[in-house]
Amino acid sequence: MLGKCITNVRNNVxxxxxxxxxxxxxxxxxxxxxxxxxxxxxxEPDDVEDITTxxxxxxxxxxxxxxxxxxxxxxxxxxxNELGHVVLLDPVGAGASALRTNTAVKLMDEVKFDVIRGNIxxxxxLALGSGTTKGVDADVADAVTEDSLDSAVTFVKELAAKxxxxxAITGAIDLVADAERCFVIRNGRPEMGKITGTGCQLSGxxxxxxxxxxxxxxxxxxxxxxxxxxxxxxxxSRMQEGDGNSTYRNRIIDAIFNMDEETLDNxxxxxIK
Amino acid sequence: MLGKCITNVRNNVxxxxxxxxxxxxxxxxxxxxxxxxxxxxxxEPDDVEDITTxxxxxxxxxxxxxxxxxxxxxxxxxxxNELGHVVLLDPVGAGASALRTNTAVKLMDEVKFDVIRGNIxxxxxLALGSGTTKGVDADVADAVTEDSLDSAVTFVKELAAKxxxxxAITGAIDLVADAERCFVIRNGRPEMGKITGTGCQLSGxxxxxxxxxxxxxxxxxxxxxxxxxxxxxxxxSRMQEGDGNSTYRNRIIDAIFNMDEETLDNxxxxxIK
Amino acid sequence: MLGKCITNVRNNVxxxxxxxxxxxxxxxxxxxxxxxxxxxxxxEPDDVEDITTxxxxxxxxxxxxxxxxxxxxxxxxxxxNELGHVVLLDPVGAGASALRTNTAVKLMDEVKFDVIRGNIxxxxxLALGSGTTKGVDADVADAVTEDSLDSAVTFVKELAAKxxxxxAITGAIDLVADAERCFVIRNGRPEMGKITGTGCQLSGxxxxxxxxxxxxxxxxxxxxxxxxxxxxxxxxSRMQEGDGNSTYRNRIIDAIFNMDEETLDNxxxxxIK
Numbered sequence: 001m002l003g004k005c006i007t008n009v010r011n012n013v014x015x016x017x018x019x020x021x022x023x024x025x026x027x028x029x030x031x032x033x034x035x036x037x038x039x040x041x042x043x044e045p046d047d048v049e050d051i052t053t054x055x056x057x058x059x060x061x062x063x064x065x066x067x068x069x070x071x072x073x074x075x076x077x078x079x080x081n082e083l084g085h086v087v088l089l090d091p092v093g094a095g096a097s098a099l100r101t102n103t104a105v106k107l108m109d110e111v112k113f114d115v116i117r118g119n120i121x122x123x124x125x126l127a128l129g130s131g132t133t134k135g136v137d138a139d140v141a142d143a144v145t146e147d148s149l150d151s152a153v154t155f156v157k158e159l160a161a162k163x164x165x166x167x168a169i170t171g172a173i174d175l176v177a178d179a180e181r182c183f184v185i186r187n188g189r190p191e192m193g194k195i196t197g198t199g200c201q202l203s204g205x206x207x208x209x210x211x212x213x214x215x216x217x218x219x220x221x222x223x224x225x226x227x228x229x230x231x232x233x234x235x236x237s238r239m240q241e242g243d244g245n246s247t248y249r250n251r252i253i254d255a256i257f258n259m260d261e262e263t264l265d266n267x268x269x270x271x272i273k
Numbered sequence: 274m275l276g277k278c279i280t281n282v283r284n285n286v287x288x289x290x291x292x293x294x295x296x297x298x299x300x301x302x303x304x305x306x307x308x309x310x311x312x313x314x315x316x317e318p319d320d321v322e323d324i325t326t327x328x329x330x331x332x333x334x335x336x337x338x339x340x341x342x343x344x345x346x347x348x349x350x351x352x353x354n355e356l357g358h359v360v361l362l363d364p365v366g367a368g369a370s371a372l373r374t375n376t377a378v379k380l381m382d383e384v385k386f387d388v389i390r391g392n393i394x395x396x397x398x399l400a401l402g403s404g405t406t407k408g409v410d411a412d413v414a415d416a417v418t419e420d421s422l423d424s425a426v427t428f429v430k431e432l433a434a435k436x437x438x439x440x441a442i443t444g445a446i447d448l449v450a451d452a453e454r455c456f457v458i459r460n461g462r463p464e465m466g467k468i469t470g471t472g473c474q475l476s477g478x479x480x481x482x483x484x485x486x487x488x489x490x491x492x493x494x495x496x497x498x499x500x501x502x503x504x505x506x507x508x509x510s511r512m513q514e515g516d517g518n519s520t521y522r523n524r525i526i527d528a529i530f531n532m533d534e535e536t537l538d539n540x541x542x543x544x545i546k
Numbered sequence: 547m548l549g550k551c552i553t554n555v556r557n558n559v560x561x562x563x564x565x566x567x568x569x570x571x572x573x574x575x576x577x578x579x580x581x582x583x584x585x586x587x588x589x590e591p592d593d594v595e596d597i598t599t600x601x602x603x604x605x606x607x608x609x610x611x612x613x614x615x616x617x618x619x620x621x622x623x624x625x626x627n628e629l630g631h632v633v634l635l636d637p638v639g640a641g642a643s644a645l646r647t648n649t650a651v652k653l654m655d656e657v658k659f660d661v662i663r664g665n666i667x668x669x670x671x672l673a674l675g676s677g678t679t680k681g682v683d684a685d686v687a688d689a690v691t692e693d694s695l696d697s698a699v700t701f702v703k704e705l706a707a708k709x710x711x712x713x714a715i716t717g718a719i720d721l722v723a724d725a726e727r728c729f730v731i732r733n734g735r736p737e738m739g740k741i742t743g744t745g746c747q748l749s750g751x752x753x754x755x756x757x758x759x760x761x762x763x764x765x766x767x768x769x770x771x772x773x774x775x776x777x778x779x780x781x782x783s784r785m786q787e788g789d790g791n792s793t794y795r796n797r798i799i800d801a802i803f804n805m806d807e808e809t810l811d812n813x814x815x816x817x818i819k
Contacts, residue, residue: 022295022568023585025296026470029470030518033468033469033518034467034517034518034519040369042337042366042370043337046340046372047339047370050369051366051369064588064590065590066593067590067614068339093586096586096597097597099590099596194579194803195579196576196579197572238515242780242784242797242804244580244799244801244804245800246580247797247800250519251519251520254516255515256517257517257518258515295568298568299743302569303742303791303792303795306741306791314567314609315610316612317613317645319613319645320643320645323643323644327642341612523796524788524792525792526790526791527791527792528788528790530790530791
């Protein structure tokens with residue numbers, strides 16, 4: 001069911017415009033290439049409207065925002081909306097600073113997002129107007145666990161209804177929901193948290209998945225999450241003695257490069273609530 | 274013949290100033306170190322003239338240009354010209370946006386480039402003032418093939434004559450020409466297109482090759498292209514089951530690190546037209 | 547003795563705010579994760595005070611400084627001082643341009659640094675107001691050797707006394723000193739100079755070590771230097787035929803990921819002068 005989504009990416013070769021942080025941007029580009037898409041990066045206000053016009057989707061990540069790139073985010077987002085392109089928001093560090101929280105909230109006001117993808121602390125910040133984000137990693141107290149799962153599913157569906165966006169919360173258990181259905185996904189490994197930017201990589205890839213699967217956006221978003229998590233499992237299985245997080249980063253991207261429909265369908269671990 | 278060029282790089286340790294995009298900049302730095310050069314990055318207008326002064330060459334890549342870095346490109350380019358340094362232009366995404374096309378064209382007006390290196394779509398854009406660039410990758414319709422080779426060779430020589438720059442067009446077949454001679458190079462592998470920034474890496478390395486081979490700039494540019502392509506072949510031959518584009522990136526840089534004169538002379542596949 | 551310091555990092559998970567160059571920023575983030583810390587990057591003046599407030603330490607690296615990020619460095623540095631946080635300065639390229647030298651000197655005037663870490667040319671520039679920095683790598687004429695060791699130790703202690711900062715000079719022999727004691731460290735391998743950013747990585751990691759070892763800052767700084775150098779040795783021992791600087795980069799970060807107290811205590815090679 002979800003496997004078909006990656007085949008569509010490989011056949012469609014979606015061109016994705018990324019306004020993203022300079023920390024993880026190289027990995028975002030290589031992950032987009034690994035899954036079958038094509039990346040382009042541009043954040044200059046005078047450049048972004050032309051670039052987003054030739055793309056199929058726009059990935060806005062506020063990780064190392066500055067005054068100039070923030071202006072670019074709004075211009076690109078509005079242009080992408082005008083053209084009916086897929087637009088995704090990754091609110092990195094929302095809750096960690098006023099500028100990040102306010103930029104993310106204002107983007108949600110002025111741009112229509114197909115998906116908002118973040119960790120639980122970031123998403124709670126956007127939902128509640130406050131949060132307990134500790135840096136750019138999720139706060140433990142907020143974690144989605146088996147115990148808090150039902151209330152988290154309710155929360156994410158309600159936020160999806162309120163915003164009109166698919167909401168994707170990633171962590172030990174991942175939730176991908178619209179107002180009616182929530183994919184609860186149990187792929188991935190805890191060691192992925194020791195690599196910078198697996199969330200950013202997922203946001204770039206997810207944008208490509210939505211572009212290539214316009215009629216099944218919720219499935220596409222869930223398929224991207226399963227692809228990332230499954231790649232984390234496959235990559236880990238290939239680790240040798242002495243390997244660490246740098247090699248693991250390479251192995252995960254390699255596993256995405258080699259991911260096919262059958263592997264994804266066999267390895268995806270999800271239920272729909 | 275070309276092998277000598279990399280020996281000169283290793284002996285000369287050329288210091289290269291790069292004004293380049295933040296997507297692939299780390300790989301550009303590591304490739305310059307791998308081939309025997311030394312990289313320094315600076316794009317701030319108040320900083321670039323001092324930095325370019327202490328270097329032997331300047332690599333201008335417009336991949337993630339912004340208003341501030343564009344100003345830096347012009348200041349650095351003019352200073353490098355004044356000092357007689359090698360200057361290279363990599364017009365990433367020319368044709369994809371008005372800002373990129375106009376910046377590249379204006380740079381060509383105001384700065385004298387030793388080499389302009391891009392894919393066929395970008396170079397056609399600069400030659401014709403228009404193009405069909407699809408994002409930052411070359412458009413299939415523009416590709417240099419065995420069938421279109423003769424007309425492509427004529428085109429590239431004419432552009433070299435008109436601009437006074439060496440023109441390097443990279444793709445399945447690479448062309449490196451001045452007004453009179455065109456190196457037609459058949460090294461490389463198609464999988465290199467699945468790694469972000471092999472073109473950017475080549476531009477950085479090529480700048481170093483020209484600095485270290487001031488009396489044979491055309492050969493130096495061709496040698497850099499052969500080094501990159503051959504490293505792509507060697508890197509691919511070392512791939513294991515389960516490896517993908519992230520590991521391939523490492524293997525290519527590793528192969529450049531280990532490249533010597535004999536390997537390059539034996540592996541370079543070119544004819545001169 | 548030093549091994550305990552890394553255990554404290556793993557237990558404390560120090561959150562480190564990095565204002566650092568876009569060349570090596572991804573490796574800085576992965577090294578901080580590898581040693582047990584948590585990285586966050588922000589350079590926008592409107593963002594840095596909030597971000598530094600939630601962190602335990604601040605790493606200021608002037609590698610690709612621009613007007614906007616320079617303003618961010620001063621704001622963040624002063625806020626971190628106000629809060630009593632650890633602050634480190636990495637004066638990349640001081641001596642290579644007036645902007646870099648002046649920015650570093652002015653930062654030292656207005657911000658109190660716990661540590662200043664650079665190569666010998668950069669540190670001499672800061673001490674003497676002039677220097678012979680060749681690009682971002684140390685000048686050979688300045689190198690700390692067995693012959694010049696005693697005078698170098700005197701120099702670094704005097705600079706530590708004058709500035710009130712721990713001074714860390716890294717090279718073939720590393721020196722880490724306050725006014726009274728100087729750790730002379732002989733870990734590491736010359737091939738580490740063929741990887742971009744091992745210095746930047748060390749600065750990020752060292753900030754985390756100081757945050758997690760507030761009562762033993764000199765030992766913490768020395769432990770970070772030993773960790774990096776020892777990881778360079780372990781990483782090199784795992785290299786295979788055909789590997790080069792890109793794989794070596796991964797192996798070093800992997801070795802940091804796997805570093806424990808016992809390995810560090812057994813492998814650290816230092817004397818105190």
